[in-house]
Amino acid sequence: MADEKQERLEARASIDIRKLYEKGQITLKDHGSAIGYLRGVWFDHLSDIEIEDFICREIRKLEPSTTQPAE
Numbered sequence: 137m138a139d140e141k142q143e144r145l146e147a148r149a150s151i152d153i154r155k156l157y158e159k160g161q162i163t164l165k166d167h168g169s170a171i172g173y174l175r176g177v178w179f180d181h182l183s184d185i186e187i188e189d190f191i192c193r194e195i196r197k198l199e200p201s202t203t204q205p206a207e
Contacts, residue, residue, distance in 0.1 A: 149194075153174075153194040156170055158198075162191070163195070164199065167192070171184050
């Protein structure tokens with residue numbers, strides 16, 4: 137049950153991160169403002185470091201790949 141709750145929180149937070157990223161309000165290097173926001177809205181039970189790790193993972197999923205496709 138707790139795992140399901142955590143999954144729902146992460147899914148909702150991922151949506152918020154995607155919206156902020158698409159608006160250009162956060163980047164992989166500049167996402168400090170999102171830490172406080174996510175702590176207040178979704179992750180009051182996590183440390184700043186855990187929230188930052190989550191944000192970085194989610195932003196990396198959104199950023200275009202820098203690898204070249206194989207020919």
